[in-house]
Amino acid sequence: MFLIGLQMDISYTKRNLRIASTIAYSGVIASAIFGASVSGFIIQKVKVTSDKYAFAIVLMLLLANSAAPVVIRLATELKFDTSNIGRLAISSSLINEISCALGLFLFIAFANWTKFKLAILSVFLTGLVIIVNKYLTIWFNTNSRNQKYITNSQVLLILLLIMALSMLIEYFGLYCTIPCFLVGLMFPRQGKTTRTLVHKLSFSVHEFILPIYFGYTGFQFDLNVMMTFDRFIAVVVLIMLSFVGKIVGTLVACYYQKIPLEKGVILSFILNLKGHVELLIIDAVPGFKIWWNRDVHNLLLAVIVLNTVIAGPVVSFILRKNEKYFAHKQTTIEFLDPESELQMASCVYAPRNASGQLGLMSAMHGSQEAPTTPYLMHLVELPKKSKTKNLMYQQLEDGDQFSDEKDFGGNAVLEINDSVDSFTAETKYFVHQIKVVSSFPNMYEDVCTRAEDLRLSIIFLPFHKHQRIDGKMEKGKDEVRTNNRNILRHAPCSIGILVDRGCLGFHNLHTADSKQHVAALFFGGPDDREALACSKRIAMHRHLHLTVIRFLPESSMSSHRNDDALQQNDEILMMSMSRSHDTEAAKDKAFIDDFYNRYVTPGQVGYVEKYVKNAEETISALIDIGDIYSLFVVGKGGRGHSTLATDINEEEECPELGSVGNLLASMDFDINSSILVVQQHTHSNKVLLHD
Structure with a gap:
């Protein structure tokens, strides 16, 4: 329970607390009502002769509870723990289980005055451990700056505190489930201590x-306990009521919350999984009266086991039967509401990539109200031969039996961890860290698999070249470039390649005192629309000011829209595209009009139109604005027959950047701005139609 509290997605639970609570408590209430209604029948069948009221309460808790650890494990195994339905199921099960455990805790605490005083003492001790852990974490993080993890003795000290608290509460005759969960929930999330514990x-x-x-x-x-007819009937009735109670309660809540029926059915079955809290309920608490015999204990144990044995395969069957319905769908940002959650990942090959990628994630985070789930994915080349391969267990150095850090990643892991820790400390923006260890020829497969499992909408990759101190771009490993190209070709979501020239401090957004300027270049096509969709998020960042620069052919100036509101501002121009049967042109027009009405009209984003005849004038316009902006955001390509951008470079040095991105990143184009080149996922239209 400490680990569950430590890994709990607090931000998601906060955003969806009303929905998760409604689903959890609806199932609890329905199951408790069913349990209470048949308690007399069950008491008669299993021949409980004493403490019948207490037995009825236990029966209600038994049917109402959902096992969060089992739900989390099943969701992880079936790979839907990162989906909305999976995260909602986990949050609901946690609320359900903590509520039932709290009910049992209070039931025992109010049994007599002595128990009540011990319960108050347990609350005080739990708060004390939470405070002590806070200061221990600060101390351990400060004294472990040159280490990848805190030491084993430091880990042991924290675990001893938790174990001592648990054993003391159990000695009092109470349950330690909730105190341990609260200690994990309130544990500081950033730094080496939490990373080591997890x-x-x-x-x-x-x-x-x-x-x-x-x-x-x-x-x-x-099974012998079910051999008599009365007990068999009792087990069947309890199992049926457990399922019926959860199904009725959950479906009613889902109908109220406008959740589709298929998701409601999944939630009702997954919330019927039983686990360790039920086992604690039917086991005797030290120092508390036992109100049933061993046969009754085994009978209730059979109900718990059979419930989980039935519910687990049913959930698995429904998910696999409706795999397309529950599949990864949000593979682009264009069709994602700017106020909805964005799941993204930034890849780093070396510590020098970390600052730029963290700055980009901070920019994409936008405002505090726009939810994001960021992952930093460290891509590590798999060594041909492990140094510890032929060593015995006792020959391994400290930590090697648990960690592959020494061979896989080396000191780069330490530097990247330090960058993430300092970033989190300054911005309070928590970043999940993932390591992908693979040979370069197969690395893209692992990245794409992780992207699909995490249900990412976009992946950011570092450019294979990096900037030297003298400002020139130095070529990196050819394997990095090949891997980037493979990811571009096979990724299950949109891709952005960041050419990081940190001269203007774009990666130091969290320490900037003045606004930095970002330009989104729009020529048209799906990639440019995706780039502009990314810019929506960037526009919400308080240290960034976005300007959209739209390039249009000079011949289209005659069809400029006559709008009184626009004529009052000479710097901001709007023009409707000529009536065309071209689908992409129609999409561009609809997208840019919607963007203009939402962001430009209120004054949140600047908008400029540049009319050019050909690629040469486009290059000239880009040179004029080259030193004004710290970041350029542009689509990779997909602009059809437009000559404004496609004819810029006849021989592109880096085709993965597209024509405009390649020009901005080239040595001949003397600018200090960073460049983000975005490629939209090619199957986004199919996904949208499927939705």
Whole structure:
């Protein structure tokens, strides 16, 4: 429960608290009502003779609860934990489980005055551990600046505090589930301490502790307890009521929240998974009265096991049967509402890529109200031969048995981690870190697989060249360029390539005292629309001012729209495109008109139109504005037969940047601005139609 609290997506839960709470409590109430209605029947069938009221309450909690660890594990295994339905299921199960555990905690606490005093003491001790952990984390992070992780002794100290708290609360005769969850939930998220705890605990908990715990529980499962007719009927009735209660409650909540029926069915079954809290409920609490015999215990255990055994495969079957419906759909930004959540990833090959990519993610974060889920993906080349391959366990250096950092990533990992930590400390913007270790020929496959699993809308890649101190661009590894091209070709979402020239401080957005200027170049086509969609997010950043520069053929000036509001401003021009049967031209017109009405008219974004005859005049116009902006955002290509941009370079040095991006990044084009070249996912239209 500490690990679950530590890894909980707090921002998502806050944004969807009303929806998740409605679903969770609707299922709890419906299941509790069904449990209460049949409690007399079950008591009669299993022959409970004492503490019938307490048994009815336990029965209600048993049917109402959802096991968050099992839900999280199932969602991860079926790879829908990053989808909206998966995250909603996880949030709802957490609210459900914590509420049921809190109900049990209060039930025991109010059993007598002594228990109540011990409950108050437990709350005080939990708050004390939370405060101590806060200062310990600051101390450990400060004293581990030249280390990739905090030391094992430091990890042990934190775990000993949590274990001591748990054992003390259990000794009081109370449950430690909620205190441990709260300690993890309130634990500081940034820095090496949290990164180390997640790294150390995830494997041991999921691969060692939980399997042994559930395996031990499975050994107690005895089918002989169901051999009598009365007990068999009792088990069947409880299982049916558990499913019916969750289905009815969840579907009612989903109907109220306008959630589709298919998602409601998935939620109802996944929230019926049972786990460790139910096992705690039916087990005796130390120092508390036991109100049932062993046969009743085994009977309720059978209900818990069979519930999960049935619900898990049903969820898996529904997801695989409706794979297209629950598949990754938001593969572009053009069709994504600027106020909805953006899931994005920035790739880095070396520490020098980190500052630019972090600055870009900060720019895309826009305002504090625009939700984003950022991932920093460290791409590490797999060594041909591992140094620890032939070493015995006792010969491994400290940390090697748990970590591949020494061989995979080297000191680059430390520098990248430090960049992320300082960035998070200054901006309070939490970035999830991922490492992809693979050989370069296969690396793009791993990146694309991660992008699909994380349901990303865009991936940002660093350019294979980097800027030297003298301002010149130096060529990097050829494998990096090849990998970038492979990702561009196979990615399941849009791609942006960042040519980072940090001279104007674009990567220092969080420390800038004055606004920096960003230009979005629009020639037309899907890539330019995607670039302009990215610019919507950038425009909301408080340290950035966006100007859209639209290039139009000089011949189209005669069809300029006569609008009184526009005539009052000589610097801002708007023109309707000539009536054309071309689909892309119609999309460009609709997109730019909508953008103008939303952002230019209120004065949030600047807008300029430049009329040019040919590619030469386009180049001249770009030279004139080259030193004004710290970042240029432009689409890679896809502009049809437009000669304004496609004829700029007959021989492009870097085709992955497109004609305009290649010009801006070339050595001959003397500018200090960074360049972001965006390629829209080619299957976006199919996805939109499918939606």
